[in-house]
Amino acid sequence: MLDINEAHPLSDLMNFLRSTGASTRPEISRATGLSRTLVAKYVELAIEEGLAIEGELGTSTGGRAPRMVEFNHQSGYLLLAQLGASGLSVACADLRGNIGEVSFIATDIADGPEIVLKQVEQVFKKLKNQQSGALWGIGIGLPGPVEFSTGLPMSPPIMPGWDRSLVREQFMKTFNAPVWVDNDVNLMALGEYSLNQNSKNQELIYIKIGSGIGGGIISKGILHRGAQGCAGDIGHIAVGELSNIVCRCGNVGCLEAVAGGAALAREANIAATKALSPFLQQQLKKNGVLTGTDVTQGALRGDNWCVDAITGAGQQIGKILATLVNFHNPSVIVIGGGVSSAGDLLLASIRQTVYSRSLPLATRDLEIRLGDTGDGSGLRGAAEMVMSELFSPAILTQWVEHGSPHLPITYQQGGLA
Template identity: 50%
Template sequence: MQEPKTPRTPTVPSPEHVDSLATVLDLVRSGTARTRPEISRHSGLGRTVVTQRVNQLTECGLMEEGALGPSSGGRAPRELRFRARAGVILAAELGATSIGVGVTDLSGTVLAEREEAADIALGPDPVLDRVEILFDELLTEIRAEHGDVAVWGIGIGLPGPVEFATGRPSAPPIMPGWDGYPVRDRLTARFGAPVWVDNEVNTMALGELRAGSAKGQRDILYVKIGTGIGAGLVSGGRLHRGSQGCAGDIGHAAVNDEATVVCRCGNTGCLEAYAGGAALARDGLAAAQEGRSEFLAGVLESTGTVTAADISRAAQSGDRTSVELLTRAGRLIGSLLATLVSFYNPALVIIGGGVAAAGDLLLAAVRESVYRRSLPLATRELRIARSTLSDRAGLVGAAFMVIDELFAPERLAHWVAAGSPAGAPELVDVPLRAPLL
């Protein structure tokens, strides 16, 4: 009697094979090369290897042939296309006061999205319950239009420090109840897909780098000015997270020795406590109550509160007190950024977030401080610009975070034979030879 065969474990291709496979796929995904001769020219790979890799990627459903390309004298080559609709990515950006969720294809194009008010301080269970409901609704919508597409991965941006290796928040100042919460494990159990979690400012920086005003840049500083203040650093084309994932948390850098203003983190003198959206709202409320701003007093009387957006509207209407508040905030932020610009020497500083989108006054004050206080060499070619992706930066960046991780050669090796990483949450544990963005 013949003994039953032992099931075979899928063979993982050699590193050299996977590297060439990933190279070919990346060239087509990015649009850098559209034909086999172009792939060979950009990659340095021989014609035979290129043909073999293209055939493999086509067979597993990641690539397809399109129309004939332009001829360079001989037979016209067939153009190649990445199958961006082979799967979808679920992405969410959780802010202090809002939730943004979306579904993208594998090229980072947003197919459907929702945004609504939310309070991160309610805790992880009610907030993530809502995120999961919104994901389900969007998936139903997408599948009704595009068929039963599989979820290849999930990306989440949180408004606080995140230990990237575990996907857990770490003592986030404005997120009570979230410290150490297993965000990755929860979403993995719910959707059965690999999940990556990061600080929302890092995902915003990545969104701008991949699809916004920083596309093609290698050294940038993304600064979010919202309820809080944070920064994402890209150096040499790579996102710098730091040893534990909290690089760029500039909102809690000390800018004042006074002990009278206590930050939400428990310390005093933090930049966020003087120049963040919550600080502006606090100072605007005081100005309204003390009668120093007729405009803000009217807002307080009609709405019962004063927000950072109200201060922006007041400043645009010529309210002197609001102009002073925004200018002071911009100078404080600019003064700290001047130190970072001299230290880090980026080519581009991008200003984003709700407060940053409130007009030119704050941005002008930031620019003035940076150019005045930084080293001349550091600012000689420095550009300071507002985010072009605006509210979408974090959502788009969360999707690209997942896409980059999935298509890293080491992870590609583990799922390319199956044609999809759907249902393989263990991919997050595959070690990389070099850190990604």
């Protein structure tokens, strides 16, 4: 087995190659801080193990033109799934995290792990049959709290029957490959970061405003999971003045109970029956039920009640974000999830509240923007989760001399990122 001390420089080298296109050895040395001798040694090892390949000649800076080195991202593939409350997205990716065609299956997460994971398995098997290389790993996102070290869902509020379900073990057994499981919002944060790995995105907070509200934190370019894996779960922070509303977690006055999609739907039904919104009355008559999407749609069409509801939700979310900005000093806040389809109206309300309630220095260069819609960022994040774990020194030593990851594997314990 490769010594752990040797795994550190190899891990640095491979993580750099993963995040860039082709680079010359001097460029790798400058970027990673490894000496030229060490770069030469570990590039040779990476090529020997099939992890890197020699590319074309680079630009000469005087003498002989240096040869480019690049990550051999086609030497294997990943299987990825992002599970939501009412549907799941499944895809294959190359080792750079380029996502192939995404299959979406409408399903109810409350059907329980046996039924839902079987559906994921079926698509995985189909995708596996279309691939020729080695399956390097599997990444799964779940819509609830996950203990990252074990991959176990922990009392997830919208996932009855999933508590401590052996998601990792089931996929390991069926596909004979390493598996990582994380909360969906953490993976969306990671996906937004890995799409643009620039210095600005190194300190990023991702907020998903769907039926509930969740958050993910990237610090120094690394996902911050906290001690148990639930860092960033901001939906259940109390927003004082509306403390009589009971949240699905059992507490009263949580942020998501007053500003999430389910909260908007609840208020919309009241507004429609009180004839406060012509648009919602019409939707209720047409569909028999109102959802958060009706409120975002109404707001986009200029319905006054809906505009006020979205603005109000933005203010409540903005107040909590202002606290996070003062505490964490992010450079980027990305807003995603279904309610974010209200777009500029929601964004303006959040921005205004954050800027008026945070320290001027903390907001001087702060960017607040909308994220990718759909499951793209979550799947991309799942790929990045698997790859960053595989290339972490403690795990890299376990497989590098075989050229590709394999079982058995000892996963990292504790809250290590």
